[in-house]
Amino acid sequence: MTRPGPATGSVSGMIELDGLTRRYGRTTAVDDLTLTVRPGRVTGFLGPNGAGKSTTLRMVLGLTTPTGGTATVGGVRFRDRARGLRHAGALLDAGDVHGGRSARAHLAALARSNGIGGVRVDEVLGQVGLDDAADRRVGGFSLGMRQRLGIAAALLGDPPVLMFDEPFNGLDPEGVRWVRGLFRRLATEGRTVFVSSHLMGEVEHCADHLVVIGRGRLIADETLDAFAARVGRAEVVVRTPEPAMLTTALADAGASVRPDPDGALTVAGVGAERIAELALGLRIPLHQLTPRTASLEEAFMALTAADVEYTAREGR
Template sequence: MAAGATPARHRPGSVGEVIELHALTKRYGPTTAVDDLTLTVRPGHVTGFLGPNGAGKSTTLRMILGLTRPTGGTVTVAGVRFVDRPRGLRHAGALLDAGDVHGGRSAAAHLTALARGNGIGRARVDEVLREVGLAGVARRRIGGFSLGMRQRLGIAAALLGDPPVLLFDEPFNGLDPEGVRWVRDLFRRLAGEGRTVFVSSHLMSEMENCADRLVVIGRGRLIAEQSLAEFAGTRTSVAVRTPEAAALTAVLAAEGGSAHPDDAGGLVVTGLTAERIGDLALAHRIALHELTTRTASLEEAFMELTAASVEYPGGKTR
């Protein structure tokens, strides 16, 4: 199902709204879901929100929107608690759970009810249905929608108030390849208009394709907050092939490097640049057959950084 070409409107003066969390904490009895979390999500970027299962991502999004009350700390959207805004959809739109809709209503009826409660005109319902590609099924009951169609309906609801701040939790679930590309392009366009776009997803490939900033948490604590390029770029290694692996490993260790065998019979070296490795090999008359600098993928960098924060690590396969 192709999305319509009608772009979301953008109101002058709606740029520049930030999401600010300060020492945000949520406990459920003895369990701390979010732990002293402080960060700022700024406009003009698609900010990816990453973390292992159980890291506290969904709880954080719910606290931003006032659906879950913090145990401690504060969270504001453009300097104001979201719950203090009488017509919230004009300030922030969100897709948290595509299945959290009344299956007996039509798509048009669902959006019309939301529009009426937020002082939004009926014409806007038709606009967002066209934009997400659901205009042709607007009168169908949501109970008959596929997961991908429900995701599109949730995105339509988030866009309904033409808000400057948008939050999405796992928005790619259930979408076909065309739908994934459409959502990716939509997020980039919204950020390009100066909006604040905050996206939680476990699909590393999609975050790598659409996010330009990342926030990573583990066990409720902030692990990283930086650009995508900085996040992956600081985790580099050098692939080396040599017939004298043992000798080179000893030389590199003496210079502060670390070399480990890879599955292809070569070495993976960290702690030294390719140039320095080449110079050391030449000085010690060690032949090299390959010397390649390698930047970690987002998935590899994420797995490395969050290894200690995984709540339910998988077992080893024998």
């Protein structure tokens, strides 16, 4: 059973980056990154391929040395912690496990090196649903099972800070749903949960806050709603038995109207109140009038377009 984490706002649960920079020769992977990842919420960590997300996580964990700036967990560099898993747990690469060991042996070795009792190994194996596979060699695990084992390792020290890099990869729908719920529960307990993923829909379902970087630089550090609102593409979904008449009226009022495959109209350029007024004046019945902001994926694509390092060209 997972024990309660630190109270929301506790310094022990904060990840703090101050001018964090990493260069490889002439290439700057992370560029003067300053931010605080706070407890009590799930923070999504997004950016195009090559944005510097994995490098940032590795610097937080002391696996990569910064060229400049600092990264601390609870005010202390992680590499200075004698028993690191009690302060922060992380899943960076589900495949980075000795295939000849059993899941239980892998976790037991981590527990011993961090002064964690053996009973905790069985607790986390149960928590991630690997009870029946505990004594099987990891080399025979599917990617989804390795992901669960990596999450178990992150939870092992019952830490206030948890970091996950692409945790949804290889999971079936039930596994994805379980991970979402796990992240939400851990945040509710007052822990810091920092999740990097390319799966926008999954981040949108579980995150409260976003940190977005591009080419190593900070683009956004704000709530999901605030990030989506930056695009300025508020739309209204409308359903009516008179779509042609309403489309003409909306176009005359300066709106743009896009017919959707399911028969609805997506309207931009005027708000829901104005649409309702126009429909009422023309006696056009409305069956749906739903304001809609840009999705996380739409906002992400719009706001990071200039920071995409690798793009595909359409074939002929």
